[in-house]
Amino acid sequence: MxxxxxxxxxxxxxxxxxxxxxxxxxxxxxxxxxxxxxxxxxxxxxxxxxxxxxxxxxxxxxxxxxxxxxxxxxxxxxxxxxxxxxxxxxxxxxxxxxxxxxxxxxxxxxxxxxxxxxxDHLGPDLLGPNWDPEEAVRRLRRYTDQPIGLALLDQRNLAGIGNIYRSEVCYLRRVHPATPVGAVGDLTALVHEAHRVLTKAAHEPPWRPLAYGKTRRPCQRCATPLVVALLGESVPDRDRTARRERGIYFCPRCQPAPGTSE
Ligand SMILES: [Zn+2]
Structure with missing residues (x-):
């Protein structure tokens, strides 16, 4: 998409x-x-x-x-x-x-x-002339219980991210996608990462995914096989295309589940 x-x-x-x-x-x-x-x-x-x-x-x-x-x-x-x-x-x-x-x-x-x-209802445009990281952080913080992997998709928080880049941003920041927004250690850094990734993808295409689509491939940092999971929606096991496209990809070691430590 x-x-x-x-x-x-x-x-x-x-x-x-x-x-x-x-x-x-x-x-x-x-x-x-x-x-x-x-x-x-x-x-x-x-x-x-x-x-x-x-x-x-x-x-x-x-x-x-x-x-x-x-x-x-x-x-x-x-x-x-x-x-x-x-x-x-x-x-x-x-x-x-x-x-x-x-x-x-x-x-x-x-x-x-x-x-x-x-x-009018959208968050700041990651690629727009009026990109405003503080406003994006403020909007993300309105729902502190929401998993960051879903909050990044919500265009009312910040506009421009879809399935590929939410995986990439969480991976780059070593944040498990199910982490509640309020528990993300440095939300500002994550928002800046999103801006950096989208800007690079827009101006120096193609973006070569580090995590998205890389199920069972080794993490580039720690060689642990990457995994894919669905967040907040149910898709039948047999619908492999939907699982592949809508899943979020991450490293279970570099991105430990919320509430656990490595
Ligand atoms: Zn890793």
Whole structure:
């Protein structure tokens, strides 16, 4: 599932293709917006906030969310699309290029002045210009009993982290993912680690996971085989894909369970 770094890089790609250009084509393949026509409007900016993406014109903001499988690709006009046409949800074209959003989880057209309603409830954006670590710590501390592995996923605390980076951040800080937020030794350092990891992933891709997806592989610090566990949700044992994707990966030795010592 795409996380904040992917959305950030998608915004950069769309910005390079569309910003400053006049739209020659707009095609919304979702019933609610099928009649929206943005032809003649200039794209003023493309922005992201956490996992949310915004293509802005002077009057509207086209809000999309990649959810599980979503992806934006940019093609030269006339170039064959590299994903099935039937999965296209939106096409925004200029004289030269077509930006196509495939399999998007959310597509909505907001009045420009309403864009903030999407992000008002979110915590600070790890990759945004107004990243505020103190505010992220303050928000995390509202629910001190919540396991840190779940609190990091909650976009109302800080925006941009998904399953991959919550495992990575907990691993790097040697914090067991089930540790209650209130018992994390240095929450500020953990928040700074999250910022460092997402920033590196966004600006120097690809991020090579240290823990995520590494079940039974040796910990790079202590060689103990890493393990995967689910936190706060039940997934059938036989649903191995869900366990693999939604599980949190950690070293049982470097990241001792809360209430125990090494
Ligand atoms: Zn270890």
């Amino acid at each position: 795409p996380e904040g770094d992917t959305v950030f890089r998608t915004a950069a790609k769309l910005r390079a293709a569309l910003a400053g250009e006049e739209l020659a084509r707009s095609d919304f393949r979702v019933p609610r917006y099928a009649t929206v026509d943005l032809r003649g409007q200039q794209v003023t900016e493309v922005g992201s906030y956490g996992k949310h993406l915004f293509v802005r014109t002077p009057t509207v903001s086209v809000h999309t969310h990649l959810k599980m499988e979503g992806e934006w690709r940019v093609f030269r006009c006339g170039q064959r699309w590299t994903k099935p046409r039937v999965s296209a949800r939106i096409v925004l074209g200029t004289e030269d290029v077509e930006a196509v959003g495939f399999s998007l989880g959310t597509v909505e057209v907001l009045r420009a002045e309403d864009e903030h309603t999407v992000t």
